[in-house]
Amino acid sequence: MLRFYDDSALAVAAHVLIEGPVSRADLARELGLSGATLTRLVRPLINGGLIDDGGIGVPQTGVGRPTQLLEIPPAEHHFVGINLTSTTVHAALTDARSQGLAGQATKLRSTDPHSVAEQIRETIATLVEQQQSGWQHLRGIGISLGGQVSGGVVEHSRFFGWDDVDLLSMVGPVRDLPVLLHNDLVALTMLEQWFGLGRTHPSFMVTSVGSGIGHGLVHHGRAVDPVFRGHGTTSHIPLAGAHGVCQYGHLGCANGALTTGAVLSRAGAGRSITVGDSRPHDLDDLVALARAGDLSCCNAIAEFSQNLATYVQTVCSAAMVVDAVLDGEAVPLLETPWASGFDEQLTRFHNPRLPALNVHRRSGSFERWARGAAATAIVHWLETQVDLQR
Structure with missing residues (x-):
């Protein structure tokens, strides 16, 4: 796997998320880190609960002591991705590796921004509450659409006829979870970068x-x-x-x-x-x-x-x-x-x-576009967790 960050702590977390369970030896070799440096970087991430070190692996040689495996358990962290088209709200619930757990597509009632924001909130609640775990494992929400997006503002979208629409403010807070808004192709590129072709190319x-x-x-x-x-x-x-x-x-x-x-x-x-x-x-x-x-x-x-x-x-x-x-x-x-x-x-x-x-x-499929929106929330969550636990 490629190294996504110059910052070593973020590089470690990203590698463990995508490639885990992974041994410390393999992790150090892949990222070009010494054993001592890796231990220093991993310890706060384990103590903070982001990385689990309870997995046990077999040495590559088949002999010797079992190896301790590091992992960010993907099933314990859920994300919602919303992709908007001019006719439909496409939604996906994913794990921390952007693998789809559930999804739905509903016809857009109106392209009025306030109506769209309300339907986004309804869609998120419906998708999450249909799951047995409910809101317990939800870590973040990503929204994507076609058009020029800056921060939470849709500067222009010909698909919706919008100019300078502060969509993120209209959606508002969702249970104190981070909500992100991105151009849909930027989000799709992030999906491929992290969980698709970018793992090998x-x-x-x-x-x-x-x-x-x-x-x-x-x-x-x-x-x-x-x-x-x-x-x-x-x-x-x-x-x-x-x-x-x-x-x-x-x-x-x-x-x-x-x-x-x-x-x-x-x-x-x-x-x-x-x-x-x-x-x-x-x-x-x-x-x-x-x-x-x-x-x-x-x-x-x-x-x-x-x-x-x-x-x-x-x-x-x-x-x-x-x-x-x-x-x-x-x-x-x-x-x-x-x-x-x-x-x-x-x-x-x-x-x-x-x-x-x-x-x-x-x-x-539009399900991939929704998973791309979820990928933006995954990356934001990972970066935030590492910063909190340094």
Whole structure:
């Protein structure tokens, strides 16, 4: 596992959380610490109750004294993640490693900020109180949504029509637990950094494609804090071969070619010449029509896959990474027969002297977005606990 922090106490806690149960010897070796330094760092975390040292392991050689294992028991610490879309509140209850314990999705009653805040509070209470442990193990709450977020304020979100909405204040305190608000792609990147690809890969890109398109970056184990967070800095780059038009009138940019609305519009435009029934209504309908032989839908998916490959190769090259995580509601389109050109287009302009790109496809489920929101609360809780117990 990579070292997430320069601060040694935080590095120890993060390693124990993600890799535990782990022996002291393995922990010291992985983090480059002496035995004496490790003992000094671990002792207050054990005394404070964050780390449990009661586990017993077998030596790697199979002989000798049993080893003492360190762990932050994930099941004893729960977190709620809330991901907001313009239509739905997606919620997940996770353990301290962001593994889902329960979840639910409820239709958003209104996009009025006060109504959304009230529904968030209701969702949290419902999800937690359905569990046998109730509020006892809950340590924090993370909320994410698409848009520009600073602190607890949504500076702008085109999905909700919000500007300068202090959503965190509207949600208010929840049983004195910390509540955090983040851009959804920042949260998803944190999920991959801590509990996904980041455990084994030092540098990679996370790309989301759905209602919007954007990317997050992890370099050398650290998430890059974007200056223009939430603005989708690559969503309007020009793509060779793309012909869609975005909301700003750009012809052939990523937003006008890859977003869900753009793909449905391309398919619908072809169908309108002879059918005019306003279909496809959504991505599932798009695939259903393609399976039924609708050429407009088949070609819209093919065009999407080729344009997405161009986008991934372009952004990875600029970011100087060779691994890309693909997530978002449109990613399942790549599993259809009409998206077979994705892999070919991905290597079409590849420099043979450079390593090949590796694309890691995720499910595209909104449950992952909610778990990403929970991951922000997990990291905040861990940092706070270490600071308290130094």
